[in-house]
Amino acid sequence: MVGPMPPDQFQLTGRGRLLRPEPYDGPLPWAIHVRDGRIAWIGARADAPDADAVTDLGEALVTPGLVNAHTHPAYLGDRSDEAAARLAGAPYTSGGILRTVAATRAGSDDELRSAIEGRLRAELEAGTTTVECKSGYGLSLDQELRALRLIGEAAAPVAAHVVRTFLGAHAVPSEAASMDAYSAVVAEEMLPAVAATGAAEFCDVFCDRGFFSLEATERILRVAADLGLGIRMHADQLTRGGGTELAVRLGATSADHLEQLDVAGVAILAGSRTVATLLPGPAIVMRGGLPPARALLDAGVTVALASDANAGTFGGWGAMPLVIGLGATILVMSVQEAVTAATVGGAAALGLAGRKGALAVGADADIVAWDAEHEGAFALRLGGVRPARVFASGYGLST
Numbered sequence: 001m002v003g004p005m006p007p008d009q010f011q012l013t014g015r016g017r018l019l020r021p022e023p024y025d026g027p028l029p030w031a032i033h034v035r036d037g038r039i040a041w042i043g044a045r046a047d048a049p050d051a052d053a054v055t056d057l058g059e060a061l062v063t064p065g066l067v068n069a070h071t072h073p074a075y076l077g078d079r080s081d082e083a084a085a086r087l088a089g090a091p092y093t094s095g096g097i098l099r100t101v102a103a104t105r106a107g108s109d110d111e112l113r114s115a116i117e118g119r120l121r122a123e124l125e126a127g128t129t130t131v132e133c134k135s136g137y138g139l140s141l142d143q144e145l146r147a148l149r150l151i152g153e154a155a156a157p158v159a160a161h162v163v164r165t166f167l168g169a170h171a172v173p174s175e176a177a178s179m180d181a182y183s184a185v186v187a188e189e190m191l192p193a194v195a196a197t198g199a200a201e202f203c204d205v206f207c208d209r210g211f212f213s214l215e216a217t218e219r220i221l222r223v224a225a226d227l228g229l230g231i232r233m234h235a236d237q238l239t240r241g242g243g244t245e246l247a248v249r250l251g252a253t254s255a256d257h258l259e260q261l262d263v264a265g266v267a268i269l270a271g272s273r274t275v276a277t278l279l280p281g282p283a284i285v286m287r288g289g290l291p292p293a294r295a296l297l298d299a300g301v302t303v304a305l306a307s308d309a310n311a312g313t314f315g316g317w318g319a320m321p322l323v324i325g326l327g328a329t330i331l332v333m334s335v336q337e338a339v340t341a342a343t344v345g346g347a348a349a350l351g352l353a354g355r356k357g358a359l360a361v362g363a364d365a366d367i368v369a370w371d372a373e374h375e376g377a378f379a380l381r382l383g384g385v386r387p388a389r390v391f392a393s394g395y396g397l398s399t
């Protein structure tokens with residue numbers, strides 16, 4: 001079902017609904033002509049160039065490969081008991097992340113690599129052809145570099161495009177003297193090593209009460225930007241602490257979560273180029289409120305939908321079809337807006353606009369035919385829509 005495109009040229013055709021992600025409304029059947037892994041032509045089949053091989057996708061709904069712009073795959077261990085306790089009233093603290101850190105540090109390279117590879121395969125088999133992958137369960141120089149290296153090794157045999165993000169500032173490890181002392185290690189020791197080895201394309205910080213302060217976040221992200229890394233943030237998830245304003249001020253590519261965002265925060269984002277990446281999965285599991293998706297869209301903010309699959313607050317790998325459904329239901333987006341957020345929006349959140357998340361001339365030929373005839377199925381069959389075919393072409397590591 002999942003396979004790379006042939007190297008030279010190839011054509012897909014169909015009579016069903018084609019979302020680019022805006023709906024194709026030309027004559028049927030449509031055709032997408034692929035050359036050297038990129039979309040070379042798209043339009044009515046009658047006008048298409050000749051092709052060596054043509055695959056007919058029939059009446060299936062066809063979309064760009066989905067883009068999951070926020071995941072944390074580099075972990076071992078199981079925290080389902082913690083999720084149950086939290087849903088029974090226990091508070092959320094950084095202790096859960098530290099439990100995963102201990103289990104991850106204790107595992108072998110083979111165990112961690114194989115866990116990551118399984119998660120990437122689950123994403124691809126659910127129609128996600130681009131996956132952002134964060135470190136952040138190592139929290140020491142050696143362990144963070146190991147996680148980034150193993151993400152790269154795990155990605156090699158999987159036909160998905162992987163973008164790596166350094167998240168050394170995910171939680172303060174128990175051996176650190178203080179948040180400030182650990183932030184200095186992240187900025188002065190870890191980041192230069194990450195940049196020197198080309199181990200990541202982005203740097204992220206969990207900026208929130210009980211995690212990293214605004215001052216520590218700014219210190220880390222300024223060093224990251226100076227070293228040539230892209231920057232992104234976990235912002236305004238648990239408390240409205242001003243993370244969104246900081247993300248915009250620093251020119252972050254994306255501000256993620258935003259469950260506590262208010263009207264002023266929406267206006268700040270609307271005046272910026274920072275993408276709002278919304279994560280309805282953990283928002284539901286955490287019962288901490290929902291991000292203001294409707295207000296963000298109405299204000300003209302570029303919105304991405306991602307899964308935030310991780311060890312402790314949302315464990316769904318291959319959940320992007322569900323995430324689209326959640327966007328279109330509890331986040332009050334139209335289904336087409338939700339598909340756009342999970343494709344074009346996700347690509348923008350990773351600095352990959354024009355290359356990923358769109359069926360357009362020049363874009364990578366990442367194309368999914370679904371077991372559905374209309375995108376409404378993502379809402380109607382919440383989590384139940386699966387790919388019939390996945391074509392992935394522009395895959396590999398971003399760095």
Ligand SMILES: [Zn+2]
Nearest residue numbers: 070072234308
């Ligand atoms: Zn996250």
